[in-house]
Amino acid sequence: MNVLTYTCCLGLFCLVAEILNLRKILVPVIIAGLAAIFFVNVLEWAQTAPIIIGGMDMSRMMRVDHFSIAFSGLSIFTAALIFALSSDFYKDEPHHLSDYLAILLFVLSGTLVLFSFWNLVMLFLGIEIVSISLYIMAGSRRFDIRSNEAGFKYFLMGSFASGVLLFGIALIYGASGSFELDKIAAYVSAGAVSPMFLIGTMLMTMALLFKVAAVPFHFWSPDVYEGSPSLVTATMATLVKVAFFAAFYRLMVNGLIGVHDYTGDILMIVAAATMIIGNLIALTQDNFKRLLAYSGISHAGYMLLAILSLQTNSSSALLFYGTAYVLATIGAFAVAIPVFSAMKYESISAFNGLGKKNPLMAAMLTMSMLSLAGIPPLAGFLGKYYIFSEAIKNGYIWLTVVAVVASIIGVYYYFKVILAMYTKDADDVVVKPTPLYLIVMILCVVLSLVLGIYPGVFTQLI
Amino acid sequence: MGPHRSNHTAQLVPRLKHFLFCIGVMGVLFRRNAIIMLMCIEIMLNAVNLLLVSFSAYSGNSDGQVFVFFIMVVAAAEVAVGLALMMSIYRNIGSTDIDVLNKLKW
Numbered sequence: 001m002n003v004l005t006y007t008c009c010l011g012l013f014c015l016v017a018e019i020l021n022l023r024k025i026l027v028p029v030i031i032a033g034l035a036a037i038f039f040v041n042v043l044e045w046a047q048t049a050p051i052i053i054g055g056m057d058m059s060r061m062m063r064v065d066h067f068s069i070a071f072s073g074l075s076i077f078t079a080a081l082i083f084a085l086s087s088d089f090y091k092d093e094p095h096h097l098s099d100y101l102a103i104l105l106f107v108l109s110g111t112l113v114l115f116s117f118w119n120l121v122m123l124f125l126g127i128e129i130v131s132i133s134l135y136i137m138a139g140s141r142r143f144d145i146r147s148n149e150a151g152f153k154y155f156l157m158g159s160f161a162s163g164v165l166l167f168g169i170a171l172i173y174g175a176s177g178s179f180e181l182d183k184i185a186a187y188v189s190a191g192a193v194s195p196m197f198l199i200g201t202m203l204m205t206m207a208l209l210f211k212v213a214a215v216p217f218h219f220w221s222p223d224v225y226e227g228s229p230s231l232v233t234a235t236m237a238t239l240v241k242v243a244f245f246a247a248f249y250r251l252m253v254n255g256l257i258g259v260h261d262y263t264g265d266i267l268m269i270v271a272a273a274t275m276i277i278g279n280l281i282a283l284t285q286d287n288f289k290r291l292l293a294y295s296g297i298s299h300a301g302y303m304l305l306a307i308l309s310l311q312t313n314s315s316s317a318l319l320f321y322g323t324a325y326v327l328a329t330i331g332a333f334a335v336a337i338p339v340f341s342a343m344k345y346e347s348i349s350a351f352n353g354l355g356k357k358n359p360l361m362a363a364m365l366t367m368s369m370l371s372l373a374g375i376p377p378l379a380g381f382l383g384k385y386y387i388f389s390e391a392i393k394n395g396y397i398w399l400t401v402v403a404v405v406a407s408i409i410g411v412y413y414y415f416k417v418i419l420a421m422y423t424k425d426a427d428d429v430v431v432k433p434t435p436l437y438l439i440v441m442i443l444c445v446v447l448s449l450v451l452g453i454y455p456g457v458f459t460q461l462i
Numbered sequence: 463m464g465p466h467r468s469n470h471t472a473q474l475v476p477r478l479k480h481f482l483f484c485i486g487v488m489g490v491l492f493r494r495n496a497i498i499m500l501m502c503i504e505i506m507l508n509a510v511n512l513l514l515v516s517f518s519a520y521s522g523n524s525d526g527q528v529f530v531f532f533i534m535v536v537a538a539a540e541v542a543v544g545l546a547l548m549m550s551i552y553r554n555i556g557s558t559d560i561d562v563l564n565k566l567k568w
Contacts, residue, residue, distance in 0.1 A: 173514065174517040
C-alpha cells in the first residue's frame with residue numbers, strides 16, 4: 001500500500017518537474033526513486049499487517065500479501081528497465097518527456113493495484129488506470145497516422161472489453177451480493193450457484209482474456225504493437241501483460257476457484273488455441289514488432305496453463321515465467337530500438353548482418369531470442385519447465401503435449417531473427433547504442449542466465 | 463423500492479438492462495462511425511450502471527451504488543481520451559470512419 005502511494009507521488013513529481021524545468025535529472029531521479037520503492041516493497045515482506053487508514057480497515061479493498069509483494073517487485077524492476085531506455089528514446093521531443101514518464105509511472109501504479117486487489121472495484125480501477133494510460137501512450141506520436149490508428153484501435157477494443165468486464169461484475173454482484181473475493185468464494189462454496197453468476201464469470205473471463213490477448217480475442221494486439229512507439233510496445237508486452245496475468249490468477253484463485261469446473265473447460269480450449277495459432281501466424285511475419293506480438297500471444301497461452309493449474313500453488317511458476325519473459329523481451333527491445341532508429345524501418349531484415357556490424361548487440365539479441373524460444377540454460381527454458389510440470393500435476397496431460405509441440409514450432413521464427421543477423425550480408429549503416437541501452441541489454445541477458453542456472457531463489461518464493 | 467415490489471417487475475427490470483447492453487454491443491460491432499461507436503460503449507456502461515443500482519436496491523446493500531460512481535468517473539476519463547485520439551485522427555485524415563484506419567494489417 002505504501003508502495004502504491006510512493007509510486008503515485010513519484011508520478012506527480014514528474015508533472016511538477018516539468019514546471020520547475022528539471023527535465024535533465026528526471027530519469028536518474030525516477031530510477032533512484034524506483035530503487036527506493038523496491039526496497040520499501042521488500043521490507044513489507046516480513047510483515048503483511050492489515051492496512052488501517054484513519055481507523056478504517058482497507059483490507060476489504062486491497063490486501064498486501066506475499067503474492068502481491070513478489071509481483072510488485074517484478075513490476076517495479078521492469079518499470080526501472082523501461083525508464084532506463086526512455087531518456088534516449090524521447091530525446092527528439094524533450095518537451096513531452098515528463099508527460100510520458102508520468103504516464104508510465106501511472107501505468108506502474110495501476111499494475112500495483114492489480115496485484116493487490118481484494119474487491120472487484122479495485123480490479124476494475126486497476127485495469128482502467130493501466131488501460132487509459134496506455135491508450136494515450138499508444139497514440140502518443142500525434143502526427144504519425146499509424147500511431148493514431150494503434151491508439152484508437154486499442155481504445156475501442158479496450159473500452160469494449162471493459163464494458164463486458166463490468167457487465168460480468170454486475171451479474172456476479174447480483175448473484176452473490178458482494179464485490180469482495182472471499183465473500184464471492186463463500187457464496188460459491190455454499191452451493192446452489194445461480195446461472196446468473198456463471199454468466200457473469202464467463203463475461204469476466206472473456207474480458208480478461210481480451211486484455212491478455214488470448215485467441216480468439218487477440219486480433220487487436222499485433223496492430224497495436226506494430227503501430228505504437230517501440231518503447232510503448234515494450235511496456236505493453238512486458239509490464240502490462242504480466243500484470244493482467246497476475247490479476248487474472250488472483251481473481252481465479254481467491255474468488256472463482258469453486259466454479260473452476262465451468263471456466264476450466266473454456267480456458268483449456270482457449271489456451272490450446274492461443275499456443276497453436278499464436279505460433280503458426282508468427283511464422284509468416286516480417287515485421288519484428290508484429291513477430292513479438294504473436295510471440296507474446298503464444299506466451300499468453302503458456303501462462304494460461306498456470307491459471308488453469310489451480311489445484312497446486314502455481315503462482316511461483318507464473319512469477320518465474322513472467323520474470324523470464326520480461327527479461328528476454330526487454331533485452332530484445334533494448335537491441336531492436338537502436339537498430340530501428342538507425343535503419344528507419346522495423347522489419348526483420350533490419351537486423352541483416354548485425355553479427356558483423358555489432359557483435360555484442362547481436363549476441364545479446366541471440367540470447368534473448370533463445371530464452372524466448374525456451375532453450376537451456378536460459379531462464380525461458382526453466383520457466384516453461386515449471387509451468388508445464390504444474391499443468392501435469394493438475395492432470396492436463398494432452399494440453400501439455402500441445403504446449404510442447406507449439407513451443408517447438410516457435411523455435412523456428414526466433415531463429416529467423418538469429419539467421420538474419422549472422423548469415424545475411426550487412427549494409428554500411430552504423431548502429432551505435434548509447435551506454436544505457438548496452439547496460440540494460442547486458443543486465444537482462446545476465447539475469448536470464450543467472451535465473452536459468454540458479455533458479456532456487458525464485459521457485460519457493462510465494 | 464424494496465422487497466414489496468411485485469415479482470413481475472423484479473423479472474422485467476434486469477431484462478430491460480440486458481436489452482440496453484445488447485444495443486450497445488451491437489452498435490460497437492456493426493456501426494463504422496467512431497463517434498457512434500463511442501456512444502454505444504457509453505450505452506453499455508450505462509446499462510451496467512442501471513443494473514448495479516437495481517441489484518443494490520433489491521438486495522438492500524449499498525456497495526453497488528457506490529460502484530456506479532466509480533464507473534461514471536472512469537467513463538468520463540475514457541471518453542476524454544477517446545475524443546482526443548479521434549481529434550488527432552481527424553486532423554490527419556479528415557474522417558472519423560474507422561474503415562479508413564487500415565494502415566496496420568498483416
